[in-house]
Amino acid sequence: MTDLAKKRIVLGVSGGIAAYKAAELARLMMKRGIEVQVVMTESATRFVSPLTFQALTGRPVFSDLWDNRLDNGMAHIDFTRDASAVVVAPASADFLAKLAHGNADDLLSTLCLARACPLMVAPAMNRQMWEHPATRRNVSQLKRDGVGIFGPGSGEQACGEEGMGRMLEPEELLFDIEGFFQPKRLSGRKVLVTAGPTFEVIDAVRGITNLSSGKMGYAVARAALEAGAEVTLISGPSCLKPPASAKLIKVTSAQEMLGAVQEAVSEMDIFIGVAAVADYYVLNPSEHKIKKDAHILTLELAPNPDILANVVNLPKPPFCVGFAAESESLFEFAEMKRHRKNLPLLAGNLVQDAINNDISELTLFDDEGAHPLPRGPKIQLARQLIAHMAKLYDLSTNPKNP
Numbered sequence: 143m144t145d146l147a148k149k150r151i152v153l154g155v156s157g158g159i160a161a162y163k164a165a166e167l168a169r170l171m172m173k174r175g176i177e178v179q180v181v182m183t184e185s186a187t188r189f190v191s192p193l194t195f196q197a198l199t200g201r202p203v204f205s206d207l208w209d210n211r212l213d214n215g216m217a218h219i220d221f222t223r224d225a226s227a228v229v230v231a232p233a234s235a236d237f238l239a240k241l242a243h244g245n246a247d248d249l250l251s252t253l254c255l256a257r258a259c260p261l262m263v264a265p266a267m268n269r270q271m272w273e274h275p276a277t278r279r280n281v282s283q284l285k286r287d288g289v290g291i292f293g294p295g296s297g298e299q300a301c302g303e304e305g306m307g308r309m310l311e312p313e314e315l316l317f318d319i320e321g322f323f324q325p326k327r328l329s330g331r332k333v334l335v336t337a338g339p340t341f342e343v344i345d346a347v348r349g350i351t352n353l354s355s356g357k358m359g360y361a362v363a364r365a366a367l368e369a370g371a372e373v374t375l376i377s378g379p380s381c382l383k384p385p386a387s388a389k390l391i392k393v394t395s396a397q398e399m400l401g402a403v404q405e406a407v408s409e410m411d412i413f414i415g416v417a418a419v420a421d422y423y424v425l426n427p428s429e430h431k432i433k434k435d436a437h438i439l440t441l442e443l444a445p446n447p448d449i450l451a452n453v454v455n456l457p458k459p460p461f462c463v464g465f466a467a468e469s470e471s472l473f474e475f476a477e478m479k480r481h482r483k484n485l486p487l488l489a490g491n492l493v494q495d496a497i498n499n500d501i502s503e504l505t506l507f508d509d510e511g512a513h514p515l516p517r518g519p520k521i522q523l524a525r526q527l528i529a530h531m532a533k534l535y536d537l538s539t540n541p542k543n544p
């Protein structure tokens with residue numbers, strides 16, 4: 143896993159009202175131990191004073207190509223020489239256009255052209271500017287050039303309009319930047335992830351479900367994306383925001399989840415079943431709300447299909463990973479489940495600890511035994527799971543490569 147601490151980031155700020163959010167981003171970066179060098183466009187300095195960034199980062203801020211504070215007068219070369227990345231936030235429509243066309247008429251655009259490190263941008267502009275064909279062309283070009291594009295988000299804009307164009311919040315941006323640095327172990331791979339609970343209908347207003355929030359499954363999908371995979375996320379009911387670049391398929395019941403998995407699985411390299419699938423469904427659900435009376439109500443339940451077993455037993459199954467949420471004897475039950483389900487890798491946790499928590503514990507079980515991961519945020523656990531899985535996957539596809 144890649145840590146942000148000790149990275150050197152050039153934070154480019156271009157002209158837009160979202161420049162004020164870049165001050166908070168600089169503060170968060172400093173808090174994570176990143177060395178931050180701020181470079182502003184001339185118009186950015188009209189929104190926020192360079193002094194603000196200087197105070198936050200403890201470094202002088204540069205914006206002029208002809209600045210003589212550096213002995214060799216080559217700020218555009220010096221700043222990116224040992225940089226881990228350049229992050230431009232906010233990136234205005236004009237700045238995206240400059241980047242897409244390789245223009246270099248100020249310090250920030252020149253150092254973006256002269257850099258040898260990765261470039262990430264966080265667009266921020268009025269929604270019509272974002273939707274304009276010229277901006278769409280520029281963004282497509284930047285994607286083709288390997289530039290990381292984070293956001294924009296949608297919502298209320300400074301101009302009073304609603305729509306796409308808001309710069310992502312600083313915490314979200316830092317999260318995306320961290321993701322960008324993760325090793326691309328699954329580049330070119332297609333990964334299918336199931337997540338969340340399922341909901342089995344009893345009547346028009348009731349159903350059977352469980353306490354799964356989907357947090358672990360969404361974190362696994364995100365970690366797979368960060369590792370360079372193309373990810374399809376099949377999710378039961380969940381309020382979580384899915385990772386932006388995953389293909390999301392929303393389902394309700396276990397049967398629907400199975401149908402969606404069967405439709406998608408043939409082209410997948412890897413299947414990761416994180417969903418807490420209901421083991422039973424109601425045999426005769428009522429179309430209308432069941433009225434209460436004084437009698438005992440009996441529901442007839444029938445077993446749901448095991449989605450993971452279905453995939454494992456395909457003639458040409460993808461590499462399969464299972465999850466086990468147990469309430470006791472984790473090591474014993476998880477290992478038994480791995481054998482019973484015939485899985486090369488299974489991740490297990492204790493439900494009391496994992497359900498709805500952002501921080502939990504996870505143990506990986508494979509042919510070599512149990513590998514407990516250090517307690518941490520779910521995204522951190524998911525990244526470690528993906529790293530471990532990628533090694534086993536490579537071995538399974540190329541057994542001669544130790």
Ligand code: CTP
Binds near residue numbers: 420450451466468
């Ligand atoms: N799973 C599945 N379909 C089901 C039940 C489970 O795909 N109908 C998958 C889960 O996504 C998980 C793994 O199987 O990857 C284990 O799920 P779990 O609920 O822990 O195990 P079960 O097989 O349902 O066994 P039990 O409930 O008895 O522990």
